[in-house]
Amino acid sequence: MKKSSLTILGCHSSIPTNKFHPTSQVLEMKGFFFLIDCGEGTQVQLRKAKIKFNKIIHIFISHLHGDHFFGLIGLLSTFHLLGREKSVSIYAPKGLKEIIDVHFKWSYTKLKYCIDHIELSSKKLEKIMENEKIEIFSIPLKHRIYANGFLFREKPSNRKLNIKEIKKIPDIQIGDYPNLKLGKDFKTNNGRVIPNFQLTFDPPKILSYAFCSDTSFYLPIIEYIKYVDLLYHESTFLKTEENRAMKTGHSTANQAAYIAKRAKVKKLLLGHYSNRFPNIKEFEKEAKEIFFNVEASEPLKTYYL
Structure with missing residues (x-):
């Protein structure tokens, strides 16, 4: 049986460079491929990761800051140009549908496929998708604008x-x-x-993955992500910039580690690094002072649950 895995396409914040790519990742679980956030350049990273575009049916956008969705319209356009007919479901805060519709309206583009928009507005844990194998929840985060994390959890298998x-x-x-x-x-x-x-x-162990970006240090999420096998939590800054993190609605590496420790997760992945810190191992070193099983995520690297 193929293992559930997370492929990081981009794990930096804000401004893309030739080395740093904004947030985007693909979770493969129970044979399904889920695209989580879609920063600028995502489709190029998908090609480098050798992930086929037609496998992506469900897209989850955490919030409407550009570094988390500016690659989406380009990706949707490429789907169209490649002759895609299979529909796409987009789970995102209210407002993204309008942005997408305006673009395709004024570019006079009639897509060859349908987009099913699931607009998110709840500020509580909410189940937003379910099939025979997986259930997915939105996780309320604390950021400068409305933002969600996502919890992906396998359903129990038969013996x-x-x-x-x-x-x-x-x-x-x-x-x-x-x-x-x-x-x-x-x-x-x-x-x-x-x-x-x-x-x-016994059936295989039930696996779970939680994505939490962007967010301030926010203790309520601990209850939602307890015991997950893999947690991706933003660590935009080091603790030397804790005041900046608080003002901008972000977290530090040690704050992410504290959340992971309190939630008793199996493994922590850090990401959403500010470009002011070129050495991402500094984030890992800081977090390990609090939580032992932590890794600084890297673009085009795959992690197994």
Whole structure:
């Protein structure tokens, strides 16, 4: 089974350069590809990462600052030029639909595919998408404008059949398999009850990923992201710039680490670095003073949950 993974396309803030790329990433989970934020140059980074455009059906935009969505119209235009027919769902704060509609109106472009806009406005944890394998929630953040993080969580899988043990019980027929996968015990023809754990294996562990950018140091999110396998939390500044972080609605590396520690997450990824700090390992070093399993995310690097 393919592992769930996160590919970082860009992890810097504000101004793109030849080395620094604004926020964008792709989460692959249970066979689905989710594009999270779409800073300028995202489609070029997608090509470098060898992620096929037609795999992207769901796009999540955290907020309407340009470094988190300026690449979106270009990407949507490229979808059109490539002859895409499959629809795209965009989960974003209210206002993005208007921005996109105005662009395509005045460029006289009639897209070959449909866009389903899911406008976000809740300031509470809210389930915004669900299918048979995954559920996705918006996480309220604290920034200069309305902003959301996102929580992606797998749904429980069925138990796996232990065929070797099953074959030892002649009464078990193929028609009994669905109930065994659901965790039900088996009752033989003579009335003996065989516990399910003797006939099946535990399902794979449920995995979860939380994306929290952009946000000030905001303790309420701890409750929403407890025990996630991977947390991406912005760390725009080092602690020497804590006052600047507070004024601009951002966090420092040690603040991100504190959130991770309190939430008891498995691993922390830092990102959204200010360009004033060229050495991203400084962020990692600072965060490790508080939380041990932390890494400074890098463009075009893939991390496994």
